[in-house]
Amino acid sequence: MLDTMIAVIGGSGIYDIDGLDGAEWVKVDTPWGEPSDEILTGSLAGVKMAFLPRHGRGHMHTPSSVPYRANIDALKRLGVTDVISVSACGSFREAMAPGDFVVVDQFIDRTFAREKSFFGPGLVAHVSVAHPTCPRLSAACLEAGRAAGIAMHDGGTYLAMEGPQFSTLAESKLYRENWGADVIGMTNMPEAKLAREAELCYASIAMVTDYDSWHPEHGEVDVSDIIATLMGNADKGREMVRRLPALLGSERAPCPHGCDRALEYAILTAPEARDAQMVAKLDAVAGRVLG
Template sequence: MQTYIGIIGGSGLYEIDGLEGATWTTVDSPWGTPSDAILTGTLDGVKMAFLPRHGRGHVHSPSTVPYRANVDALKRLGVTDVISVSACGSFREEMAPGDFVIVDQFIDRTFAREKSFFGTGCVAHVSVAHPTCPRLGAACLTAGRDAGITVHETGTYLAMEGPQFSTLAESKMYRESWGCDVIGMTNMPEAKLAREAELCYASVAMITDYDSWHPDHGEVDVNEIIKTLMGNSEKAKGLVARLPKLLGADRAPCPHGCDRALDYAILTAPEKRDPALVAKLDAVAGRVL
């Protein structure tokens, strides 16, 4: 199998530098219209795809991002490995604005989003005990450090609904009682959907602020966030540019089983499955259906 890297870019990252044969491709999905067309091309001989999570011009809020359509569209293109790049706030003094975190755990506090490709007529349950791919995360860690970025190896990401930032009480609870490291609004249900689609998924969280818990920083200042975002964007481009050589053009099966997540997940008997839903699942679950 050939490696095909998909980058989902969040606030601050809207392109990949140096793509050969770069073309904006429209991908139709039965799950709705993706956030935008997908920029495709090759980098160091490896196929790459870039999807702006919020759309060019930042038209989607975290709650209105069409997460199912986005993941489905990447799977339809043939993407094998998805790297999420997104802005976040930090709950840890040592995780400072400008640092990156390779997220390995999530607490999902979102409530206004469709979180699964499956449902009535085709029920499935996948494990997200370990919601990111360690192999892919390790590549992102190496790429980031090679690019001169301060990168933290692990972190727990609190996914909030938004679009408002946290209250002070919430920020303190997430930090002190729940043990979270960073906070953002977009990695859920994205990570869950990537697992259902049998895609390896890694999350690179780019810290822009200290949320509202920090006594020396006060409430989140959007103007300061934007300044930090611009610097983080350039760093992210350096990280992404190093991924093709690290991952290589030839791809073996995922040693952690991300690409086989549906082996035993579907519970609905074949004769009871809804044909309309099964048809929509052709890209996501075609391997097992």
């Protein structure tokens, strides 16, 4: 049995979490550069916790400049076992209204300006992201959110766009009507892919702030309305997080869905052909299978 360590990556509007015992901001060095910020560590109800503000305190990083690889590597180095992404999103569905939370289970990745893998020339690996979120962890988030009185939607497809601009009306209609996306955001990719490469269970909670630009009665995205909804969502998100330690427990059994064994057969490069510098950089992410 491992010790459970829950990491929360907070998006727009969530820059810390309250009530941690022994709370301390720690600096973590990674071979992939500096993470978005220092990481807040502590415990909640006897379970170890970590919190990373995705955009940095003060919101310094754009969706494209977030150091995704450094963030995931840093969490892995700290001993994190479970990652919960909390992020703002727009909705393509009338029923997924501003203030609701969506437990994402699929992604469409439309980002193009980001490094999407820890692996590369000299050390090649292919992990499966057919099911990119962890059902066990997602179910715990769903239960915690409902217990907190939040309107939760079980399942949804998240369209990850590059940004930082919001969608055109034509794009919004395409994603909604032709592609079957449910929500749209700018930050869950490549984060979810990297978490899978790092053998971390990953759940995505999309907090709806607006209807993007498709809705005939709501018109284009209004940033002032988004900010107002963000503040309410942030309080709900903290309440959901406070309920997670009791659901997940302090002892961590192997993931029944294999998230923590994603690299078992993923590395294709023969041991004698592996780039030594790449192997060294992957000591935290893939040390379990690289020896």
